[in-house]
Structure formats: C-alpha cells, structure tokens
Amino acid sequence: MKKHPTIYDIAKKADTSTATVSRVLSNSDYPVRSELREKIKKVAKEVNYIPNMIGRQLKTNNSMTIGVIIPSITNPFYSSIVLGIEDIARSRGYHVFLCNSHRSPQLEEEYLKTLFEKQVKGLIVSSISPDKNLLGALVQKDLNIVAFDQTIEGLNSSQIHFDYRKGGYMATEYLIKKGHRKIALISSPLTRPSRISVYKGYLNALENYNIEIDKSLIQIASREYEEFERSYEFRNGIELTRNLLKCSELPTAVFVCNDMTAFGVMNELNKQGINVPEQISVMGFDNIEFSEMITPPLTTVQQPDYEMGKLACNLLLDQLDGKIVENVDIMLQPRIVNRSSVLDLESSLLKN
Amino acid sequence: MKKHPTIYDIAKKADTSTATVSRVLSNSDYPVRSELREKIKKVAKEVNYIPNMIGRQLKTNNSMTIGVIIPSITNPFYSSIVLGIEDIARSRGYHVFLCNSHRSPQLEEEYLKTLFEKQVKGLIVSSISPDKNLLGALVQKDLNIVAFDQTIEGLNSSQIHFDYRKGGYMATEYLIKKGHRKIALISSPLTRPSRISVYKGYLNALENYNIEIDKSLIQIASREYEEFERSYEFRNGIELTRNLLKCSELPTAVFVCNDMTAFGVMNELNKQGINVPEQISVMGFDNIEFSEMITPPLTTVQQPDYEMGKLACNLLLDQLDGKIVENVDIMLQPRIVNRSSVLDLESSLLKN
DNA sequence: CACCTTTTAGTAATCGATTTCTATTTTTAA
DNA sequence: TTAAAAATAGAAATCGATTACTAAAAGGTG
CATH class of the missing domain: 3.40.50.2300 (Response regulator)
Incomplete structure (x- = not known):
C-alpha cells in the first residue's frame, strides 16, 4: 500500500502552510502572491499530486455524486436514460453510482440506504418499491430526489412523468x-x-x-x-x-x-x-x-429516453445548485x- | 441543510465515548459490555443514525468503490457486462461508478483522473486510449485494474481476453x-x-x-x-x-x-x-x-458478456481483498x- | 507621520469516523 | 493472597482536506 503525497507534503516542500496550498490548489480566490502560487503548483506537479476528494468531501460535505436506481441496465430504455443522466452529470462535474434493483424492493431499499451512507447529494430513481416510506424518509433528510418512469403518489420530490x-x-x-x-x-x-x-x-x-x-x-x-x-x-x-x-x-x-x-x-x-x-x-x-x-x-x-435522462439529471443538479428551489413536475408527451x-x-x- | 446525527451525538446521549460507539456500530470485535452495547444500539436507532461513510473512508482509506469505464452503456454488449459487474460488486459490498467514455481518449483520461481522486479501489476498463501512460501511472499508484475487451500491451494488470x-x-x-x-x-x-x-x-x-x-x-x-x-x-x-x-x-x-x-x-x-x-x-x-x-x-x-462482467469484477475484488496477489490473464473462448x-x-x- | 485598510500567509479547528494509547477494573492462575 | 492477564472504556491522535481566525506586512490617506 503506497502513500500518496498530500497537501501537507507539498506545504513542507514549498516551505509554506497547508492552508495556502489548499487555497492555490483548489482554485480559491483567496489572494496568494503569484510567486508563491507558482511555486506551489510547481511542487504539486513535481510530486505528481492528486487531490484526495474524500478529505475535501468530509469538510465541505459535498460529494459531487448522485445515485441512479433503475430496474436493469440491460433494458435499452433504461440504458439510454442512464446515458443521458451520465452525460449531463459528467459535464457538470458529478459522478454517478449505478444501481440495478432487478425490480426487487429489498434490493432497492438496500441501495437507498447505502447510497445515503455514501453521501450522495441526489437521487434519480425509477422506484419499484410499494413502500414509499424509506424514500420519503430520505427526502426528509435533505436528499434531493427526482423520480421518473413511475409516478410516486405523495412523494415530496420532483417527478418526470410520461403521459x-x-x-x-x-x-x-x-x-x-x-x-x-x-x-x-x-x-x-x-x-x-x-x-x-x-x-x-x-x-x-x-x-x-x-x-x-x-x-x-x-x-x-x-x-x-x-x-x-x-x-x-x-x-x-x-x-x-x-x-x-x-x-x-x-x-x-x-x-x-x-x-x-x-x-x-x-x-x-x-x-x-x-x-x-x-x-x-x-x-x-x-x-x-x-x-x-x-x-x-x-x-x-x-x-424520449435519452432526453428524459438528461432532463432528469439537469433538474436534479439545478436543485442541488440551488437554481431551482421548488419541486417540479414535468409531463412528457408521446409521439x-x-x-x-x-x-x-x-x-x-x-x-x- | 439539515445536520445528521453523528457518533458524537450518540456518545453524548448514551453517556459514553465516540470510541466505544464506533466499536459497537462498526461491528468491531473489540470487547464492549453487552449492556452498554445494547444501549448504544438503542440510542442509534432512536436518533435514526446512518453512518457517514466519508468519515470512515478518510480514516480507513477504503472507499469500497470501483470504477467502470466503457465506451457506451447503450451498447447491449457493454450493458450486459456492466450488469454482471454490478451484480457481483453489490453482493460483495462494493459500489460502482459508471463512466461512458464515448470512445474519446480525452474523456477517458478525465474519468481516470477523477475516479482516482474519488479514491476508487479498483478499475474495470475497456480502454480506448492509445496512450497507456496514464493507465500505467495509475497501476504504479497502487490501483488495481482489470482490463477487458481490448488487450493492452505491456500494462501491468490483470486482463480478460477474448480469443x-x-x-x-x-x-x-x-x-x-x-x-x-x-x-x-x-x-x-x-x-x-x-x-x-x-x-x-x-x-x-x-x-x-x-x-x-x-x-x-x-x-x-x-x-x-x-x-x-x-x-x-x-x-x-x-x-x-x-x-x-x-x-x-x-x-x-x-x-x-x-x-x-x-x-x-x-x-x-x-x-x-x-x-x-x-x-x-x-x-x-x-x-x-x-x-x-x-x-x-x-x-x-x-x-459471454454477462459472465465476463461477473468474472472481471470477481477477479478485481479478489485482488482487492488480497485473495489473489498475482496478475491474472484469462482467455475466454468463442462458441x-x-x-x-x-x-x-x-x-x-x-x-x- | 500616524492611522486605517488591504493584502498575504500561517495556526489551529473542523468535518465524522477509526484506532492507538492509556488507564481502570475484573478475571485467572499460581 | 497476589501477580499476571484479560476485559473494558475513554482520551486523544489521525485520515486529508477546508476555513475561521489571527497576525504581520504593505499600501493608502489626510
């Protein structure tokens, strides 16, 4: 098990503090002398520094990660949706945990729980579980959820419906x-x-x-x-x-x-x-x-599967970024x- | 932004220390009086405690997460593979970051980098990039990789070939x-x-x-x-x-x-x-x-797409769990x- | 020149867990 | 009965980042 260089190592090598290193390397707009700034960047490159997002996440409480739960990825309808979701997520700096529920309420619940433990910031779900309590509980816990494919009665979340x-x-x-x-x-x-x-x-x-x-x-x-x-x-x-x-x-x-x-x-x-x-x-x-x-x-x-995936993801991320505050209900039309x-x-x- | 209960809150409520709470709640075999053990569990249930894996990860340096990079999930060949990977990953307690490279070396490289930042423990890759340096560099950095679909010459990793x-x-x-x-x-x-x-x-x-x-x-x-x-x-x-x-x-x-x-x-x-x-x-x-x-x-x-996914994932996790130390080369036969x-x-x- | 503001950078606290120490208390063995 | 071993639990360090706070230096103003 090798150890990777941390901002502490860089601070030592560049003869400065972790605070300053962090400011430079995380593109903060906190003022740092350009000379020192360059020096830190140079050292970071020298030691081949790659930031540990886990450390950052713990402090900032932002995992930049969303979860997606679908019945099965081999169904082309869902794989197109997932592609749409993932394309948008990537372009906006997010990562996606993919979960196949196999239409099992038990699996779905298990996933819901572990995704929450992993601190996902949002969820896009085609829910199968008849028991909406868990999903509802997660909404309570300040987790943004976009439901699609299946309308979920009484769930306080954004939903994408299809007519x-x-x-x-x-x-x-x-x-x-x-x-x-x-x-x-x-x-x-x-x-x-x-x-x-x-x-x-x-x-x-x-x-x-x-x-x-x-x-x-x-x-x-x-x-x-x-x-x-x-x-x-x-x-x-x-x-x-x-x-x-x-x-x-x-x-x-x-x-x-x-x-x-x-x-x-x-x-x-x-x-x-x-x-x-x-x-x-x-x-x-x-x-x-x-x-x-x-x-x-x-x-x-x-x-419109692929579009639906993109829409769902943009909707979710808009909510996460605070661009949208209210829940949204969208009804897509058949053709x-x-x-x-x-x-x-x-x-x-x-x-x- | 609501705040979730942490082991600190539980320790306070149960009139004990975070150390003991952690021992009980993470199923450590460190001895704790059964009376106290039950009390902690009760309090945890009361406050609806859900562990924050980010905190654990930072300390244990184990994200229980792997990354999967494929050209596109809408190709049924790859979606079957991903299903196989995910089924195994879940059953062994791991989560999967899904990445569609769209056959773009740039995207692939970007994913490789961010997956590493997110501290994935392993990677299953159908690589498209002609430049194996980055992938090789990651192997250097103690990241287990299983390559499939495309043989990668000279890469020090396990590979699953198809004849x-x-x-x-x-x-x-x-x-x-x-x-x-x-x-x-x-x-x-x-x-x-x-x-x-x-x-x-x-x-x-x-x-x-x-x-x-x-x-x-x-x-x-x-x-x-x-x-x-x-x-x-x-x-x-x-x-x-x-x-x-x-x-x-x-x-x-x-x-x-x-x-x-x-x-x-x-x-x-x-x-x-x-x-x-x-x-x-x-x-x-x-x-x-x-x-x-x-x-x-x-x-x-x-x-054998689905089987290939299962095989790749089992192989990778066996390596992560230390069950396999050497790299493995598997040649699958056509039928x-x-x-x-x-x-x-x-x-x-x-x-x- | 004295005072105030701005710039710059370091110290230390913090996020939420785990784990190493250390310190009791209890049990076992002689 | 006493020394050694085992059981039990808390204090504090730690993981790798960010950030609030503090402080020194530099710059501006009347």
Missing part, C-alpha cells in the same frame, strides 16, 4: 385511423401505474370510436417478472401471442405495451407463418434503439413513430 | 462447412486489436480451406466512429452492405464483425428484396440479447450460436 394514458390512446387511435377494428392488446402484468395507464388509453380510444371491447383480444401477462430474469419481455411476447392466436378470429392489429415484448410478438407471428404487417399489424411502445433495426421496422410510440409494421387497411383496400 | 482471432476463424469455418465459398466480410474500421484479430481469423480460415481471398467481398468501414454518435454500427452495416451489393457477383454468405452491424446488414438486404438466409446467409459476432429476437434469429459467435440466419448449402443442394 402513458395518452400514449396508449394515440397508439390505438393510430391503428383505428388506419382502418383497424379488431385490435388486440398485449401487455405485461398491470402491476405498475404506467402499464395501467397505457391499458386505459387503449380502452378509452376504443370507446371513443365506438368499437366494442373484445376481451378475447386482450392478453395480459399473469406471470410476474422474476428478479434477475433476463429477456422477460421478449418471452412474454411469445407466450401471449400464442394465447392470442388460440382465439378463433384473428385480429388485424396488435398493440403491444412495450417494444421488447413486441419483438417477441413479431417473432412468434413469424414462426407461425403470419406476415407482419400484411396479415397482422404490430404497434409497439417505447421506441428503443432496436425498434428501427428489426424487420419490419417497428411503428411505435416514442418515449407516434411511423415505420413499417402497421398496414393501412384503407389504402390497401383501395388498391384491391 | 477474437479464433472467433473469426470459427465463424468463417462454420460458413465454409455449410458449403459457402463466396464469403463476404463486413467490419468496422480496423482501429482496434480485437477487430484486426477477427479479420485475421477470417483470412486464416479462408487460407486454410484453400479459398481464394476476393478483395471485392471485403468491406471495411473507413468512416470513424464519432463521439456521442448513436446507432453507429447499425448504420455502418447498411452502408457497407450497399457497397458490397455494388460488386457484380453476390456472395452466398456475409460474416459481420458484430451483431449490431449485422442488424444493419439484414435490414439493408431486406430493403433490397434479398432474402436471409435463402439468398444470402448472415453470420454475426457477439451474441447480444437481441440477436435471438430479430427475424430470422441471428446465427452468431458468442462472447458458435446456431440459429436461422445461415443456410446450409450442402443440405439445400441435396433437396434440389
């Missing part, structure tokens, strides 16, 4: 306007507010256009996500599609609650020899990076991304 | 054994040792099976990756496929240097009405999570993942 209901509505309306009437829904379990909202949007749109709701066309996963399970959404899509195809009358379109699941749907349809979009149209939700890469490229609802997985029944009818 | 040459060889050989003779290669620029190795593997296999090398079938990107650019590989695949298709005679198979690029290749082939694998077979490299999700599912070479994007010319010939 999931509207997204679900727009997606369904889009299919309706393309002439579809038999529109199936494939969804992950309705265990989260966001998913329930998407589902509601689907129902609202059907109602609004006077289309009868056919329960046999609605496939919602019952199997819960297992911690540490990978490719859950994809397999879900496959499974639910199989179920759906068992119903006698095929739908002309399927609205899938997220793109990863939509990949599973398309995979299974393809396996069963059903063409997308000729026989069944597929509409996704999220617009992850891969959605444009598959064949056919997926028509979907855009959730349809038009690609090739949805067939326009109207125009294809005209051709015939 | 890229063999992977390239196996992929090409696989295509040859399926009866292919006109095998194209599509690759990102040969600016990294790993890519050069894959390329060599391709050439070696052709030579070994006495197949003449046709330069018109070899498409290597000239355009460099731009920092912060997204979906680079995908677009590269599209572009290079267009170039390839300009050569008069179509190949029967394409070997693509990574799966993301292969997605671009398949996308462009599809757009041009060329069926995969009936008209052209596509072989990938990496086996990212999405490779099984596209149509047709991609036959590819497995790089062919057989899916549906490659046609067996032999057996399909038999059918005709």
Whole structure:
C-alpha cells in the first residue's frame, strides 16, 4: 500500500502552510502572491499530486455524486436514460453510482440506504418499491430526489412523468385511423401505474370510436417478472401471442405495451407463418434503439429516453445548485413513430 | 441543510465515548459490555443514525468503490457486462461508478483522473486510449485494474481476453462447412486489436480451406466512429452492405464483425428484396440479447458478456481483498450460436 | 507621520469516523 | 493472597482536506 503525497507534503516542500496550498490548489480566490502560487503548483506537479476528494468531501460535505436506481441496465430504455443522466452529470462535474434493483424492493431499499451512507447529494430513481416510506424518509433528510418512469403518489420530490394514458390512446387511435377494428392488446402484468395507464388509453380510444371491447383480444401477462430474469419481455411476447392466436378470429392489429415484448410478438407471428404487417399489424411502445433495426421496422410510440435522462439529471443538479428551489413536475408527451409494421387497411383496400 | 446525527451525538446521549460507539456500530470485535452495547444500539436507532461513510473512508482509506469505464452503456454488449459487474460488486459490498467514455481518449483520461481522486479501489476498463501512460501511472499508484475487451500491451494488470482471432476463424469455418465459398466480410474500421484479430481469423480460415481471398467481398468501414454518435454500427452495416451489393457477383454468405452491424446488414438486404438466409446467409459476432429476437434469429459467435462482467469484477475484488496477489490473464473462448440466419448449402443442394 | 485598510500567509479547528494509547477494573492462575 | 492477564472504556491522535481566525506586512490617506 503506497502513500500518496498530500497537501501537507507539498506545504513542507514549498516551505509554506497547508492552508495556502489548499487555497492555490483548489482554485480559491483567496489572494496568494503569484510567486508563491507558482511555486506551489510547481511542487504539486513535481510530486505528481492528486487531490484526495474524500478529505475535501468530509469538510465541505459535498460529494459531487448522485445515485441512479433503475430496474436493469440491460433494458435499452433504461440504458439510454442512464446515458443521458451520465452525460449531463459528467459535464457538470458529478459522478454517478449505478444501481440495478432487478425490480426487487429489498434490493432497492438496500441501495437507498447505502447510497445515503455514501453521501450522495441526489437521487434519480425509477422506484419499484410499494413502500414509499424509506424514500420519503430520505427526502426528509435533505436528499434531493427526482423520480421518473413511475409516478410516486405523495412523494415530496420532483417527478418526470410520461403521459402513458395518452400514449396508449394515440397508439390505438393510430391503428383505428388506419382502418383497424379488431385490435388486440398485449401487455405485461398491470402491476405498475404506467402499464395501467397505457391499458386505459387503449380502452378509452376504443370507446371513443365506438368499437366494442373484445376481451378475447386482450392478453395480459399473469406471470410476474422474476428478479434477475433476463429477456422477460421478449418471452412474454411469445407466450401471449400464442394465447392470442388460440382465439378463433384473428385480429388485424396488435398493440403491444412495450417494444421488447413486441419483438417477441413479431417473432412468434413469424414462426407461425403470419406476415407482419400484411396479415397482422404490430404497434409497439417505447421506441428503443432496436425498434428501427428489426424487420419490419417497428411503428411505435416514442418515449424520449435519452432526453428524459438528461432532463432528469439537469433538474436534479439545478436543485442541488440551488437554481431551482421548488419541486417540479414535468409531463412528457408521446409521439407516434411511423415505420413499417402497421398496414393501412384503407389504402390497401383501395388498391384491391 | 439539515445536520445528521453523528457518533458524537450518540456518545453524548448514551453517556459514553465516540470510541466505544464506533466499536459497537462498526461491528468491531473489540470487547464492549453487552449492556452498554445494547444501549448504544438503542440510542442509534432512536436518533435514526446512518453512518457517514466519508468519515470512515478518510480514516480507513477504503472507499469500497470501483470504477467502470466503457465506451457506451447503450451498447447491449457493454450493458450486459456492466450488469454482471454490478451484480457481483453489490453482493460483495462494493459500489460502482459508471463512466461512458464515448470512445474519446480525452474523456477517458478525465474519468481516470477523477475516479482516482474519488479514491476508487479498483478499475474495470475497456480502454480506448492509445496512450497507456496514464493507465500505467495509475497501476504504479497502487490501483488495481482489470482490463477487458481490448488487450493492452505491456500494462501491468490483470486482463480478460477474448480469443477474437479464433472467433473469426470459427465463424468463417462454420460458413465454409455449410458449403459457402463466396464469403463476404463486413467490419468496422480496423482501429482496434480485437477487430484486426477477427479479420485475421477470417483470412486464416479462408487460407486454410484453400479459398481464394476476393478483395471485392471485403468491406471495411473507413468512416470513424464519432463521439456521442448513436446507432453507429447499425448504420455502418447498411452502408457497407450497399457497397458490397455494388460488386457484380453476390456472395452466398456475409460474416459481420458484430451483431449490431449485422442488424444493419439484414435490414439493408431486406430493403433490397434479398432474402436471409435463402439468398444470402448472415453470420454475426457477439451474441447480444437481441440477436435471438430479430427475424430470422441471428446465427452468431458468442462472447459471454454477462459472465465476463461477473468474472472481471470477481477477479478485481479478489485482488482487492488480497485473495489473489498475482496478475491474472484469462482467455475466454468463442462458441458458435446456431440459429436461422445461415443456410446450409450442402443440405439445400441435396433437396434440389 | 500616524492611522486605517488591504493584502498575504500561517495556526489551529473542523468535518465524522477509526484506532492507538492509556488507564481502570475484573478475571485467572499460581 | 497476589501477580499476571484479560476485559473494558475513554482520551486523544489521525485520515486529508477546508476555513475561521489571527497576525504581520504593505499600501493608502489626510
């Protein structure tokens, strides 16, 4: 275990005090004779000095560090968000502790606790825990929190919402306007507010256009996500599609609650020899990076993941820097991304 | 700015000293009367004490933190690795600083410096910088480093290699054994040792099976990756496929240097009405999570990303914990993942 | 020139823990 | 019964920085 030079070593070598060394090396505007200033810098460079931020942190009580808690970094939606967060954090001098909760409330709580111990100044969280007490307690303790992805009722923090209901509505309306009437829904379990909202949007749109709701066309996963399970959404899509195809009358379109699941749907349809979009149209939700890469490229609802990450981080750091005092609630709007997985029944009818 | 209770507050309340409080609360095996021990614990719970790790770190010089530097977390190969790293780190009590270098040597250097300032105990790095001096200097300064993905010549650290040459060889050989003779290669620029190795593997296999090398079938990107650019590989695949298709005679198979690029290749082939694998077979490299999700599912070479992350982290922490003293070099072996994007010319010939 | 202000730099306290000493008290062994 | 060993706990030093305070020197003003 080697010992690194400290400001004490530099002070000794430059024949001055630690106070002055600190002033010079931490770019304080406290006046120091330029001659001495240069001498200290020279010595610092000579001994290859690298400041120990732990020492500084203890005194200044500013770790310049934030924590990010997400379900899993391998989900491209979250990895884009994390990239956005990290890009902003770096540009503003902050570092990021990354935490994958694997959708486990226990893990999430453990992380919350250790992040707090490590003196993070702020938190960006996609919370899964039904128990908001811990998160609330942290807010009490003067920890700035920005919640995203999942709305947390009654939490005194800034939140970034996405209009999931509207997204679900727009997606369904889009299919309706393309002439579809038999529109199936494939969804992950309705265990989260966001998913329930998407589902509601689907129902609202059907109602609004006077289309009868056919329960046999609605496939919602019952199997819960297992911690540490990978490719859950994809397999879900496959499974639910199989179920759906068992119903006698095929739908002309399927609205899938997220793109990863939509990949599973398309995979299974393809396996069963059903063409997308000729026989069944597929509409996704999220617009992850891969959605444009598959064949056919997926028509979907855009959730601005990378931008959301940047927004969340800027918001948090603005609060930390005191630029914003009040909590902020931001509602992001969905946008349809038009690609090739949805067939326009109207125009294809005209051709015939 | 609220002030949190410290061991000093607890000592006062429990009518004892900070030394004893510290002994009790940090689970030291220093003997403390069980009566007093309980009293301290009770008081700590009462005031809702949460230890300040910065204070501990300063004294013990152990941050229980490691840094991870990768090009970009949105690349599924790296996100899987990071997940593996983080899962192990957490289970062993460590936290992870995540850093996206965006393949910028400047950013990488900046991160290296700030991570060191933040007193990380170890580093897991996929280095991009051609200048190994800084990394080397950090090794000098008693920082444990595990390098992966990119071999770093002459760096005194543990390294996790992947046998890229063999992977390239196996992929090409696989295509040859399926009866292919006109095998194209599509690759990102040969600016990294790993890519050069894959390329060599391709050439070696052709030579070994006495197949003449046709330069018109070899498409290597000239355009460099731009920092912060997204979906680079995908677009590269599209572009290079267009170039390839300009050569008069179509190949029967394409070997693509990574799966993301292969997605671009398949996308462009599809757009041009060329069926995969009936008209052209596509072989990938990496086996990212999405490779099984596209149509047709991609036959590819497995790089064990998640396992690699776990391995790298366990290796690093074993070194930090003193379980391993010597540097370790691990060479991971490629494995062919057989899916549906490659046609067996032999057996399909038999059918005709 | 005397007084006040500004500049400059060092001393020492401080942040919140851990840990080395030192000093009791209790237990064990002879 | 007494000396040595073990158990117990507090005082104070320490980790590496920052910063409040103090103080000397330099500069300005009437």
